[in-house]
Amino acid sequence: MSGTAAHRPLTPSGAPEPFFRKAAVRSFTVDGAVQVCRDFPPVTGDDAGLPPIFMVHGFRGDHHGLLRIVEALPRHRILVPDLPGFGSGAALPGRHDVPAYTGFIREALAALGLGPDTVLLGHSFGSIIAAHLAAESPELISELVLVNPICEPALEGPKGITSKAAELYYRLAAALPEKPGMALLRSPVIVRGMSMLMAKTKDPGLRRWIHAQHDAYFSAFANRRVVLDAFRASISATVRDVAAQLTMPVLLIAAEQDDIGSVRGQRLLAERIPDAELDILPGVGHLVHYEKPAEAADTIEDFLSRRHP
Known part of the structure; x- marks a missing residue:
């Protein structure tokens, strides 16, 4: 590992220290709907030549979910939008499916003036969106980083029963x-x-903090149509669908205890991508961004440092 990530200590209660990076809030319009992106400038003096990182959050979250990884990458300019219909992002007029979200990312990169040196990062459902954008428009980015990538259909994962229960829950809500x-x-x-x-x-303080994050942000969606559309998208597509089309260097940060993507599935995914590196973090599941953000950031820094010396 590069050792350049900011390792913020936990408080005595087990929760992380307060987030310290400041961002400019930038807005732009997609299909007539106003969207919002947080733009974090570098906070260190050794950022010359480093690429910007554009991050895509997961299902039912917003930009808050990625802030600990943002914090742990102080040398980079980082941009994190709220996906349309979640957080501060306005709902789109049409269906909120993978093509719509892929189009949103394409529009965002252009509206924010980001060039082909941009690193695209996606977490969970965001990994599906990021991978499909990278497959369709590889000229827009330099590298792709997928955290807790969705490597197999939800109902094929290691906890298929849990996935089926979730599907029934969303069907009932609809x-x-x-x-x-x-x-x-x-x-x-x-x-x-x-x-x-x-x-x-197992840290009770960190668990309480994670629960508080979900309590605060997991229901910040515009309306029922948005969340039901996005759920259907999350179970109908995977990174695996476009793996062979990913021509840029790809970093997969997977988790040993991820209930949504098995270790076997992640290894098979890596084999399908022409230029992929796979790092499996032990002792963590689908919440790498909350439980091991510094370890993920170190892996990202190491990966990028070998391509942007």
Whole structure:
């Protein structure tokens, strides 16, 4: 590892220290809907020649979920939008599926003036979006980084029963009338249950912080149509679908205990990508961005340092 990532200590309670990086809030329009991106400048003096990193968050989250990785990469300019319909991002007029989100990323890169030296990073559902953009428009980016990549269809994963239960939950939310359907989607009990299943850390303070993050941001979606569209997209596509078309260097940061992507599935994914590196982090599941952001950042720095000396 490069040792250049910022390793922020945990507080005595086990939660991370407060986030310290400041960002400019930039807005742009896609299909008539106003979108928002946080633009974090470098905070160190040794950033000359380093590429900017554009990050795509996962399903039901917003930019907050990636802030710990942002914090751990102080040498880079980093841009993190909220996906349309989540956080501060306005809903798009049409369906919120993978092609729509891929188009959003393409429009965002252009609107924000990002060139072909840009590194594209996606976490979880964001890995699907980022990979499809990279396959369709490889000229727009230099490298691709996928954290907790979706390597296999949801119902094929190591916890297929859990995935099927999630599918039934979202189907029920869609079948109910608007008000009870929204209440079910935003149920604090359901959100906490999801958080408890995903968190693998044994540190009680860190677990409480993770649950608080999900409580605060996991239901920040514009309407029921958005979240149901995005869920259907998340289970109908994978990175594997476009793996052979990824011609740029690709870093896969996977997790040993990920309930959504098995280690075997991640290794098979890496084999399908022409130029891929796979790093499997032990002792963590689908929340690498919360539980091991510094380790992920070190892996990213090492990967990029060998391509941008």
